[in-house]
Amino acid sequence: MRRGSILIRMIESRYMPEVFSKSGKSKSPPSTDLRVVSEVKRMVDEGYCEPPWRSLAAMPPGTKFEAQNDDEKVLLLMRKHPVTNLWWIGLTAVLFGLPLFWGEFPLIASVTPMVGLALAVFWYLGLAFFVIQNLLLWFYNVYIVTDERIIDVDFFGLLYKNVNAMQIRKIEDVNYSQVGMFSSIFNYGNVVIQTAAEQRSADRTEEASAFTFEAVPNPDRVVKVIGELMEQEEKEEYEGRTK
Template sequence: MQAGVHFESQSPDEEVVYVFRAHPITNIRWIIGGILFSLIPLIVAIILVFPGPYSLPIKNASILAVLLVWWLFVVGFMFREFLVWFFNLYIITNKRIVDIDYFSLFSKQVSETPLDNIQDITHKEVGLLQNWLDFGNVFIQTAGATSNFEFHNIPNPDGVQKDLMDLVRKSRRLHEHA
């Protein structure tokens, strides 16, 4: 159980068991990209300003303005990527699973299904990095018209699969005896 964790549509008798987000290593691509993109204007400025065959008569204030605008876009891109990672959540409670997909500042999708609707759970770890750092995807097949759920790049996918199956079994036993 994750003590002190609550979410918007949580019912009073519902307890949060797990809250997941993608493994932090999945951020490395946009972090490296952001660093490389922040260095591009410095390299271009060095080539264009210092004496040489490609130098141009550009004022320092113009270069500084272009650098600041470029870095503003890079920081904005990195901030957006961080927010998407941070707010994409997978929540497992004692009654249901909730998948919060955050696309941008003004766009998100929330999907949920009761534990009793879960029919099959599989997990997949592909490649050296996922196996070495123990993260991967968990696929949850549900009954009826409810869409299937995918928890992408979460830590310990095999443990999550086992624990979720235990919760589903407990939930079904509770409903059988009720």
């Protein structure tokens, strides 16, 4: 049975009234085949699907990605923890107030008021550009786990994009690390996914693997979901061989 159809059946049985549900009265406990779905469903129950800008979303509604297959379901959508944005937010706050002290610099103080105004306009436009860039890069640098693949979307600056996709069955091992005070306090970390043929990423991140989910929240739950997907994949392969 396709994993996507299992998923839909689980959501139906959980959220639809029984009269609309195909399964009707019979509510059998989930079998081991449904472990993955139950984990994701648990996250949905805990409110992990909304709002759309959250950094770990389970089955986010209305989310699609490039090269998505027709029957492919997005299980997890991740981006860096919001606390990783503090550096540029703090820098912006400092730079925002800097023009108040321009009078202390003799070179800037000696220009005419109109040129000073032009300088201030350029300063704040540049600052707005900096903010928008960082906001876009944070929002669209995402990691996606579907019922078939994992996808790592990396954007760098204005003109560089790197998208890696890999089938679940090619994953050899998955682990995570939490290093530093902030990652312990806010519970985020790096999830490293090892493939059968280990390769370093060709991109500019110098990551330990082509698939490193950087600074994602609740890395333990992410590892659990991927681990269960791997188990399910192995089971499906085994059953396929024995048929």
